[in-house]
Amino acid sequence: MNSELIPLMVVFPLISAILLNLMHGKDRAVRVYGTLAMVVVIAVPLLAVYGNHLFGAHPAIDTPAETGIALGRINLAIEYSFGFLQRALIFLLAAIATFAVLSHTSNEKRASGVYLSMVMLSIAAVSAVVMANDIFNMFVFLEILTISQAAMVVAKGDIGGYKAALKYLIFGGVAGGAILLGIALLLGTFGVLNITDLGNALSGNTKSPIVLTAVGLLVIGWLFESGLFPFHTIKSHIYSSAKADVAALLQTETKIVLVAIAIILLRLFGGLSNMSAVMVGLSVITLAFGSVMALVQTDFRRLLAFAAVGQAGLVGIGLSLGTPDGIAASIFHAVNDALAMSLLFVTVFVIYEGAKTTEFSRLGGLLTKAPRLAFLQIIGIMAVSGVPPFNAYQSEYRLIGAAFQAGYPELGVVIILGTIVTFVALMKGFFLTFLKESTAVAAIGRPQLSNALPLVTFATMVILALVCLGIGLHPGPLYDRFADVAITLTMGV
Amino acid sequence: MNTKDIYEMRTVVAAVFLGIFSIFVLKALTSFEIIPGVSYVYNLQGPSIAPNMITVILFDWRGYDTLGEAFILITAVFTTGILFGRGVLGGDVKVRDTAATRQPSVVQKVFAAPLVFIIVAFGIVITLGGHITPGGGFQGGSVIATAFFLSVVVFGLRKNVFSLSHRSLETFEGVGALIYLCLGLAGLGLSGYYLYNVGADFYPGLGVAQWAVNLLSYPDATNAGIIPYLNIGIALKVLSGFCTIITVLMGAEKK
Amino acid sequence: MNVDVQLWSFVVAGLLVIIGLYAIAFMDNLVKKIIGVMLVGDGVNLVLITEGFKPGGIVPIISEKLFSSGAVGDFANDAAYSLPFALVLTNIVIGASTLAVLLGISIKLYQHYRSLSVAHIFQEDDA
């Protein structure tokens, strides 16, 4: 039952964060250690055995009568559970984070140890949230995630980043307060923090006003962490204020956390129709606003940021339906979309590095200068918006099927519409960057975009494109196992 | 219509909805029925580790949460550093500190210096007795940090009693966090469970080697195991974390 | 009597949360908004502390006399609920960390805009 490698997925990045911070200033050491650490970060989730890990070795005990808990056995220790879903999500995170780290060490003149340690801290935090079977532990690591994401935005050192981080942290404080208040209500009523125990204690007991208030507060926290409706402007501000290669990491983290917390909510309050309705509603609104706002942006990074937020709404729809098909399709779409969106963010990163701007009014006619980049970006656009041979087609198709099956045909139509809007928005961005011959560009001089891409960045884009294509051609191995996860999840409810 | 007008117009709507929110929160809080829950089990089993239940929960049952909490502080310290130029992308920015030295008055000079030493001693007592009496690493570390604040406020950043450089504070912080992480790793290596309280050896069936138990058990009447060492690590980390934050915030250039 | 203490403590905690939210939503000064965030955190802390309160309970630190007499079961029955206190300690540190970062950011914003008015700082973000 006990795998010794499970805690290392969190603890190793934490150790690396400390060491990288101490190494800051020694350029070469930071580069070498950062690269080597990522090898370990990728390897550990692949090597770890499925199972649970009890921190401090405290086993479950028979419940004494004086506790007032209506359960036979309770867990005393903080528990992590590691299965296929956790392995897939953590591996995805580690892969995208490796791209971010390599992009930093190969493109920056001076590698920043503090910055890389922030990347490490956010990896640790997301891994912990994905694996946590303890609701308070989840909260603690969500707070680390919030602050370290703000730090990655602040590290650019411009005033827009400070404003984005300020909004993010203030509302993060509100959302964190809401989550902790929800946890406090549940702790006082049921006396346990372990999610499995809490789910057992809750079963058939979700109608009391205290529990419903706690559910509402936890849902508010979920909305913030995954950037859904009222928080979507804040998330997109964060994405567009960060450097584009980090934005790829940030949006991957957001989607993973979205899935992780939604699964915790489903495990605790799965049968609650109110919660499902609220979550579906806010996800639909996010999809609508995210993709429409992407259409009217005048800056490529901002456009991508809103498109990423809209796609998060798409992921939220399937999860909040609560049916096995919907959950499996949503998790699959979260993975696909994180990959394809990362590809797009990296292409925009290249454009920014070459042209020093992503304003559409100052871009244009890059096709002749960077044909390979244009080709890769077209692949990314097709992958994100569900054009057949690529991966998101497989998941969106299943998502629509799940919506029909759950008895929400109009949700299927909304999903199709949202996908179309995203496609139009991204194609608009592609047109204005690569095809249009703009007079403004002639006036300020063509942006200097070299055809010789940095090797690491080019390799990143090619790998991501190939993975998108590969999953699109063979969705079975991945999707079937997500379907198994979803079925076990809904069986427990 | 600019945003200010909209803002004023909408205040009422937002207030109504916040009112709804508050009504439900207050209703939930006033209809609360609390059960002892896991706390009872902790209170039952805890005395065989150390007398102070809260320390035992913080560092044994939920020691892993405390690790996370320590890393939140570390993240905040790094972020504050980034804000003021350390580790910014494209090379560090040196901040010219204007509050470096300050001329203290006689009263300040006479009273501050001894007070600083008393506070430091008090903080050390709180840290080392954390598992027996109310206290612990967080409390002790923050008490020592207040001594640092006092000395910085009275004597200025450059000539304060501690004369700790930014670099050495960072090293302290790293060492504190690494003590915690490595004690956890010791548990993982010896018993297979991260942060297992090796010194107390609460579950003897796990096959922890006797030399390790002897090495990590704290020479005390109770059987606190690694808890006092974790306390020391946390105290170092909290102390240097707060000191770094105050150094950075006070060093911010006053334009 | 004790029940009243607990009830009023919960009410005060709820009010702290609400006042904090009010400050975040309606006050223009950046520092006041930050104080609002802290108030929300403190309110939640007070909720947790009150959950740990047990009418007629004792401090959850066992005395030497009680321990050596072996009456650990009595101690567990009498002592206040100790888990919420540990959680509060964690949340206090989280609050302090967030406060440090927020104050750092507001120093930077003040240096740039020479103002702490949020309406002024975010003026150019109107669409």
Place this chain on the structure above:
Amino acid sequence: MRSLYDTLHETLKSRGGTHIGGGFTAEYMLLAFFPLAFVALLRGLDSLTSAVLAILVTALVAFSLPLVKKVSRENSDHFAIAAFYIAIVMGLVLFLMVGGF
């Protein structure tokens, strides 16, 4: 009376720049989106109420054209706007969870 197209064109032009095409697409997409999204959201109610509400929403959307400018103002980065919607959603979520239905 001027055609709707001209009205739209002028409003979008006042946003400046070369993005009238994007603006138009967004406008039509919003027209499609809002009624559909509301139909999806209102299905918890009985069919008569939801039909009336859906028609009401469609009418509201149709009469408040052009929408793009309003929508992008409501989604700007300003702190106050974010705070406004967050306050509304916080109240609404608790109302729907605890008090509603």
